[in-house]
Amino acid sequence: MMDQSALCRPWEHTISRRQFVAAGAAATAGTLGLAPFLQTSIAEEVQKQHKQVLFIWLDGGMSQLESWDPKPNSQFGGPFRAIATSVPGIHISELLPRSAEQMHHLAIIRSLCTQDNSHSAGVARIQRGDPKDRGVTYPYFGSAVAKLLGPGKSGLPPYVWIKPGSGGFMYKDAGFLGPKYGALAFGDGQPPENLTLHESLTPSQDDVRNRLREAANQRYSNRRRKSVTEANSYVYDMARSLMKRQDLFDSTQFDARDVQRYGTHEIGRHMLQARLMLEAGVTFVKVNSYGWDTHGDNFNGHASLVPKFDQAFAAIVADLADRGMLDNVLVIAMSEFGRTPRINGHVGRDHWPEAWSLAMAGTGVKKGVVVGETNDKGTFVKDGEFDIGHMFHTWFAALDIDSRETAYNNAGQPLPIAHDDMQAIKDLLS
């Protein structure tokens, strides 16, 4: 274990310019009094804010050996070196140079050992936290957080998914929680159908017709049960809040410097969009990247994929830190499993749930730590394996959700939100 949290590190004492500006603005608004200098005050203010999640899903299985757990000069190590990071003593793959500079914000766990080595079952199993089978379909993490934390004050849907390919309303993620906790997916960053104001209408005409609708609702609900109209108004309000945020999906409006920093490739564009969504107040943002299943030509594959991820990931971690947002945003980057240490006949690596890694940052998470260790060849976890159930408990804890006490209510049936026999990993929590 390479936990160095006992040491006080210099960057903890620095306050970025942006944080000063943010604190000043807050002080003007009267929420902070006259203490703009104290970082603790900023943190306190952020504490009261809505917790959020950025969930980066590298579909197909990122190789831990070419990312967070390199084993250079070993039997299965592959051609890439390990490099130093901003935290002395912690080394990661040379394919992640920018993330290495952000290591002081990150927590890496290298001792994951999970149950499924097939994609079709594994993706769902991991994203559902693999709880005990009770004959019900559990929600994905995004739907779970949407349910447990709600939409906050943004008026935007709580679970947004930015992905290549097609978009729409993805109700299946929600499992037994019901379709309303499903994901609103932006296929290739584009909004789902009907999210742009119809060409025949101007915004003011849209306001007029909606005022007529609200007036009719007011009259109707005057002497009827309020809940029906409230539910109707709620979805219209949310739909209209979304429609008014064209800036979130009109890439022509994105800051050109940001676009360069995040990368003009797919995951770069999508990660930048994710930051805008988080800034807009969306509770849970998932970003998908595909093509990580490198059974053949693993090293060229990762040499192409990992740097793109690295650029986008390091940029968003730095930006969230800069804005003080890491204090309430939980960041997770992971796959459904790792890849085999053994290199196959096609110079590829296959599926390996036995010993793999993921990276986290942000609220509730220790900064600049590595938890868990694999053996010298990287084939198995040395001791203390953690399953996805442990991670769910850990994430819930980081979000201030008590995963032992909180239960879903599935039509009267209480269901634990994470695997009953597992618990949070204390070494990862701040």
Added chain:
Amino acid sequence: MWPGDVPIVFRRISILSVFAWLAVGTTAYADDPNPLHERIDDLIQEPLKAVVAGPASDAEFMRRLYLDLIGRIPSRTEASEFLNDASSNKRTLLIDRLMASDDFPDRLANVLDVMLMERMEGHDEWRAYLRAALKANRPWHVMAGEIASPDSENEATRGSAFFISKRLEKYGQNPTDYPGLVRDFGRLFLGVDLQCAQCHDHLFVDDYKQADYQGLFAFFGPTSIRRDLTYPAIAEKLVTDKVAYKSVFIMADEQTGPRLPFREEIEVQTFPKGEEYSQPPDGKTRFPGKLKFSPLSELGKRLPDHPLFRKNIANRLWWVMMGRGLVTPLDQHHRENPASHPDLLNLLGDELSVRDYDMRWFLRELALTRAYQRSSLIPEPLQDADANGNLSTYQIAIEKPLSTEQFLFSVVQAVGDGEAVDMQTELRDSAEDVESTTEEEAIVRNASDALREQLTELKARFSKAIAGPPRQPEIDHQPSVKAALFLLNDDVLLRWLEPDSDNLVARLMIQDEPQMVADELYLTVLSRFPTDEEVTDLADHLSNGSDERAKACGQLVWGLLASTEFCVNH
């Protein structure tokens, strides 16, 4: 407490109390000379005692009845005729007129389709089966028998196989979802959700035992989709052994033959080798053979005698009309979840059974009740009760969500030329068309094919935006952001709000007086006349708006189409 933590104490089924729960008591009500709707009101009224809402106004009743019985709002013409009719028995006459129309069996077919298939992808044969059966007012127990034990050789009813065959379809690499089929059959025909009793006795419902799930599974386990036919049909494998299972808690070996929940096990008839089939299987044609002892046919025969069979259908049809099941959720019939009005549910189930499961008669009786004809407006003394959440179920009428079909037909009705639309007829599948011989008939048929195609596309468009996802019961009012966005921005829908020949917006544009505009608008869209306040507001909108008149009229129509009053059946 979670299953892993607690020692499970084996609970012996109390045979006596289960019998009491499932008691069949037809005789208690048989001699009552009063019509069913009066007896219903007596049983509803008794526990309420206190204040109830007054009767619905003619307009409220009319809209509710049109939506419930023929699946759309009344046309402007129909609405004004009914509202201007001064005869005292006009409500009963309207009930009978709507039930006599062709739209009624179509609407009931749609209700049963959504209830039984839960928005899974449909099939023409299935829909044709439902429509033909309901047009003939076939008794429910006969239909249930046809669905449980489909006869692939009977062309008139073979579409009934789709209920089972659809659920036997494989999705991707997943194994056939037999547990889903067992669960759905229990839920939809007996009102019991046995899903959680698959691997052990239900942890929260004492009445649901693993043996009940496994017994029901024994009927369906040997089934598969027939591969030798082009239409949905079911094959049954020869079964000689019982279903073996064990509880994940107790780990003792158990076995059961086919058995309806809470009933006696059915003895499996065995035959000497080579004599099991009345028609032997044929490997060449892939004909699966016809068994002398078919578990499905036993299921079909015994199903109607199950006490929960009648309660389930009574409860579900009650829910269709009243907006809330006497037992709710609809698939949770058990002793710890008694009906809100137990005597009433018994009465309804027994009467249905005595009346040979005549659904048309049953729905008519429900429509005649004071409870159905009550207003959804909360009377003054009950305003506080609503604010405190203390309003009893039948004190006021319950607002019901509109299905996609009801919504689509109603929007089309509202924006059009004011005459009754006949979309359901147009949407009927071409399978029902009579073969035409002359060239002229062929032209007419092609024209109606084109229209049908258009309407089918329209229905798919609305469905995609508004219908619930497959395999979820559509029970509660569940507005969605997706549906709101559809109403806000859908191209087809918004084009309907532009003036065109004599559509609604065109008619509004040629009226000068705000009162006339308001009358036309409210009668057409909301099936009622406007209040003075509404007329004043409308006049303000038309005079203050900087937009041209066509836009202003379109906005008025949209404001009502998107309102709660239009989007629910109140």
